[in-house]
Amino acid sequence: MLEACQLRYAFHAQPPLFEDVSLRLGAGEWIGLSGDSGAGKSTLGRLLAGHDEPAHGHIRIDGEQLPAKGLRPVQWLPQSPELAVNPHWRVTRVLNEAWAPPETLRRAFGIKPEWLNRPVRTLSGGELQRVCVLRALAPGVRYLIADEISTMLDPITQLALWQALKAEAEKRKLGVLVISHDAALLRRLCQRRYHLENARLHAAEHYQLS
Template sequence: MSFILMLEAVNLSAGFDHPLFENVSLRLQSGEFVGVYGPSGAGKTTFGRTLAGLHKPATGVVNVDGRTVPSKGFHPVQYLHQNPQLAMNPRWRVEQIVSEAMVPSRELADCIGVASDWLKRYPHELSGGQLQRVSVLRALSGKPRFLIADEISASLDPISQAQLWQTLKRIAEQESIGVLVISHDKALLTRVCSSIIQIG
């Protein structure tokens, strides 16, 4: 039996000059898909970044398995950006980008659909769908326990969108990775997730 980890947000509030959301609580188990739904500007992205340790909460806490995640070293929660090119160094080849945390196996790259010839290219030489797969490969290479998927398929065509989610669902099930899916598309969340919370 695999050990079940829990990502938990308790009464979380965060924002910039003023809170974008207040007193939001969440529990996400390893292997589970939970959706976050809300209108633009409601703070969905800030919520996801706060869970991944990229934004400091104003109030509340984020725990993994009952413990506060350390600010340095390996972070068990990885954030996937809506626009992957903004999270990549344009001067680096894809091979260097995906190996930033740990060199991924060829088996994992094949499973995600990252072709070997992409590795020698620069980010601007790949399509949006290809870059998002590269982003997923980089996030998974470090063996995270949880992923925050922030509108990661919003700019993809329906076929590419379906392929990306099928791949992520399969890997998350095999590796017991919990996935928080942030989207304004409630139909997508209903298809992909076991439960949905609303912000805003």
């Protein structure tokens, strides 16, 4: 269980971006997070993955603190994947930084063999996003924070990415928090949705997945 309890976060002396935010994400569970631009969705995602520290509250996995070193069991996938990689590295090095995904999984995520020796700066944003999602699926990862990861993709590529991610997450019982403005996407993917508004987290909807 990934659990956030009574989180509070503020930028310096400004009013809190959010406060008293609590949520739970279980193994194999998919939950959605919506909210207006600037509401703090990405900041909450970074906190859950251990990239930032809350001003108050705590985040635990099965009652334990997030590890300070080594592979992060909670992976945050940002909307802009170029922020997460060294642009001079080749695709193989980016993937191997975390693990060596098998060819079958590379194919499932649409990663072509000819990409592997290319510098990541030569990939399109959508191509690089697929590389970064696959990198985040290293053994030992238990939870994913998918922060608007398909916004830049065309509809066909979006569908293929989510199908591949859903299949792998279900096989490994990964918990996934999907951050998106797209209510229809959240309804298709998630069991329930939270909405971040006016510095508070609200339970918005439960979905009946087919």
